[in-house]
Amino acid sequence: MSSWDQYQSTQKIATRNGFGDGLLEAARKNPKVVALCADLAGSLKMDLLEKEFPERFFQIGVAEANMMGMASGMATCGLIPYTGTFANFSTGRVYDQIRQSIAYSGKNVKICASHAGLTLGEDGATHQILEDIGLMKMLPGMCVINPADYAQTKAAAMAIADYQGPVYLRFGRPDWPVFTSSLPFEIGKAIKLKEGSDVSVFATGHMLWQALEAVRLLEKEGINAELINIHTIKPLDTEAILQSVCKTGCAVSCEEHQRNGGLGDSIAQTLALMHPVPLEYVAVNDQFGQSGKPLELLDKYGLSVNDVVDAMKKVIIRK
Amino acid sequence: MSSWDQYQSTQKIATRNGFGDGLLEAARKNPKVVALCADLAGSLKMDLLEKEFPERFFQIGVAEANMMGMASGMATCGLIPYTGTFANFSTGRVYDQIRQSIAYSGKNVKICASHAGLTLGEDGATHQILEDIGLMKMLPGMCVINPADYAQTKAAAMAIADYQGPVYLRFGRPDWPVFTSSLPFEIGKAIKLKEGSDVSVFATGHMLWQALEAVRLLEKEGINAELINIHTIKPLDTEAILQSVCKTGCAVSCEEHQRNGGLGDSIAQTLALMHPVPLEYVAVNDQFGQSGKPLELLDKYGLSVNDVVDAMKKVIIRK
Amino acid sequence: MTKFAKMNSPISKRFVKVESRMLNQALFTVYRHPGQGAIIFCRLDRFRLYTFALSNMKTQPELEKIASQIRRDIIRQTWSAKSGHPGGSLGCADMMTSLFFNHLRFTLPFKMEGKDEDVFVLSNGHISPLFYSVLARSGFFPVNELATFRMINSRLQGHPATHEHLPGVRVATGSLGQGLSVALGMALAKRFSGDEHLVYCLTGDGELQEGQNWEAIMAAAHYKADRLIAIVDWNGQQIDGPNDKIISLGDLEAKWLSFGWKVLHANGNSMKEIDETLTLAGAMTGKGMPIVILMKTIMGFGVDFMMGTNKWHGVAPNDEQARLALEQLAETLGDYQI
């Protein structure tokens, strides 16, 4: 039994709880941390901070554009603002505001986004943004992080306070297995969960658990996959990626996002530029989501454990 | 002297003039065509339509979000609205509005965007969006077109009236060589300007001219490149791309856009999924633009004719 | 049969032709008016015109019965989906009943373009269970489809969508602040094509914090979009608490007035008042100004333990809560099957 069997889920907690807890910790440690929220404090668990530091919590209402501008102004004056709303309203709704007032202006704003991806479930496609990673990674100077579980989200929410510059931190709504507690979190540093030689599996966010289960399944069939967690999509740990694919000769990317613009495309770009090998995407293929239960939706849109298994098998054949 | 020498520039006209002329033609042919503009009618040459069909021109003022919503409503009632403003304000400023009210709602709106890319020149980075192709191509069902010159832009502006569904049509500000007048324009169909066997050069928008000059230069050095114009980035003509790279074994993509999310990434995705070969990007590499003259800027950000030449040489070596 | 009297009241011009057909050698033309029901004109020849029948407008008790059933539908949908937004839905149930059963001139089967009919946009898309119930109960799609609310592969998405072709929905909403712009576009398109029908748009009050609304409000006045009727669900609540605690709307009437709109007020939970106000709003159209009804409602109206609090904005009742809620709401038209 290899050491990587340590990654077991004993409990399920939503990543947004990790954010709420991490934000509170960050605020306790750093008096410059303030929070802005667009009428979703409960959903993002920002009420923890609001309760303990009411004077450091700014309710902005349903006015996301104004929230981003205000965060820029606060950062200008030396504060470290965390903004909070759902992923769609954190990115697509306010892209130009982030672009000009935050990214181009180099402001130290932490854009924190819950309810990303299909797994938000019943609210449906208007809320299920599958393009936010792509949106944010196109902005020069933007750091893009998509942690995998409660523990990693909490660590990330704390780490970004010490990082100088704009950050997009993306997390989700549903309860999800917690299994990375023992892993160190460092912005920009991929984490190898398992060594392997047959195929490199790169996974981000909720999909790390799906990938983990897939790798376990195929291990029983004698396929020795390398599993790497890309929690930071930008700056991308291209070294870790290239090292792995040079060994395995093929790759699978797993993300709760459109193929276009996501982690898979970042990897494809790296491969095309440095080391062209076959890549399979486990991602939504140019469709809007819909209402449903989280796992039903992962199934329907090709992001189930079985889909990861299939992608791994397929890409190995393509080598 | 091969037939492809026909592509010469006898005059320079801005692509936005092609849009203004094409829009007017479309309006003459189809009484359902209406135009909405966010206080930039002159810049987009929409004043031609305004003059001839004042009742079909709607001035919306500096309120791009409202413009997109209104266009959605008009399309619902059976009109064919063309919206007009600069590329940044056509996409990033209104991403969520386009996403929900137009793309997800399947509305027949034509989003027409001038002043795309670095070549808008002196206005600088706040206006020089280099992410708009990426933004729009992530939206399911969105057609993304970036014509190369006046003639192609005019053809595209007319063709999209007959296309059912949302379209993003991107063009530019500066005078630019006109050389595609003899070429047929069909949405989604790549155009081979020159057959070749050493390297496939895929170019879109203003960069087709740069690529053409580069291919000519290298032809003198005995390098036989294939030059393909990808005016429609989505739906992508993957067949044309794969056919070409299967022959040449390597590719260069040329676009006035960030590497992340642009044409290059669409090609990289296609290659990674179907036929992994080396690819070089001629594109802006994760930087904001700045003020300057169009050609100065292409130079500074690595999009000059020489940069295309270098990319071609480099990728051939990588084969 | 009574002789046709020339209609010269200011309301008269809102009679709208529904259909014309030959019957017993006479040309029957059906006109409807929301405030005064249907009129059927019977023209026997060029010179003789008769009023054949008059009025089928729902009475207040009839509307209240429908609204009670609609409230049951809201509770049952959110309960069985285990998610959704009962609070705002219950609060707006009276207005939506009045609007769809007495005022909105629509045709079935549903046609997307809405030519020669009134159209409605729900900007605060989260109150979809109300919208769906009203649509189903007024014949847009089978009532039993309400059982699929928020389930996978349903046409009844969490927020209204056109993507699955649900009859009655003309644009997706859910991301707040966009509906009024769409409604304004429809109003201008109707004017452009000579269609004098009305465009209604419901928005939340918290939703008015979104700047896009003020863009649309400003533009509507500029364009004198006088067949556009906006209705604000002024329940004073939003997700995180009362509007006044979140970002206060201040003097809301003064705001709309200063933006050049005609402002009406109504108690949205008095069927009589909201029904009359909708009639009045209709009668005031066509006079150069867009119209807004600032409709005071109580979030969760109709279910005692849900009333007047933001707590039920977006929380579904559990089994016990649903049972208690349904006890307070008479089944008047028959529950749909789950």
Place this chain on the structure above:
Amino acid sequence: MTKFAKMNSPISKRFVKVESRMLNQALFTVYRHPGQGAIIFCRLDRFRLYTFALSNMKTQPELEKIASQIRRDIIRQTWSAKSGHPGGSLGCADMMTSLFFNHLRFTLPFKMEGKDEDVFVLSNGHISPLFYSVLARSGFFPVNELATFRMINSRLQGHPATHEHLPGVRVATGSLGQGLSVALGMALAKRFSGDEHLVYCLTGDGELQEGQNWEAIMAAAHYKADRLIAIVDWNGQQIDGPNDKIISLGDLEAKWLSFGWKVLHANGNSMKEIDETLTLAGAMTGKGMPIVILMKTIMGFGVDFMMGTNKWHGVAPNDEQARLALEQLAETLGDYQI
């Protein structure tokens, strides 16, 4: 030397300490007040305090001289760049001169955070040639750098940017409608850190069509951001024509009032009036409401053939036009070198 009289006018609390230092065995403390110039207090010991000097506030003729030079700078920048926006720049030149030379309490060298000083945000970023000239003329960076306006590798970007670290610019603008939100964030950050200095923000009138402004306007009133002063360049023009033709702003005063702001009016091209209004605005801060100055200006003011038309919104003068324009504008402080 005169004895210090206790300042108890309502304006008095706006004197702000600039520096303290020992000189001739006395502690000199320099206070400045925009409306009343500088006061230097000289404390000889615990009991004796003297006013050492009073007032260095610029007089109206002095300001007008500066403004004339600034207008020359605007013409010369746009002319040599062959692009840029002279119209709005010329119209706002008087206000910006008064603001930077008599009112804004800033320190040099420029520090981004703006702690313990007033800060300014130019929301209508296209009038950058004015902003740059004012910054250069008040010491933020060398005047000769104006010659690099809109050239490649310049810090003087087409629209103001922080990316190249131009002193005086705190946030990039150019995409309209964002500045007031940023200014509000600064105002709340200042309050949070106990800094009573002011935040000024200039916006265009066409720019007010952007909904984000109304979000910020609503939020500023909610937060009682009473050290925030917005100034609207009410020139009645925008790119495609007069506001009234594009999307009318209607009753602009009523709009701001209904959103809970204190409204002041001024002729922005009367140096006396705008200078006094800025003093008044400063004196009215700290009273629970944000303040807006609706500043009537004439686009292109100061150059006869550019005045009162949208034609010069974003067109640079050619050689001949620049010559004609400069003839009308006295060189008072020396032209920068091109």
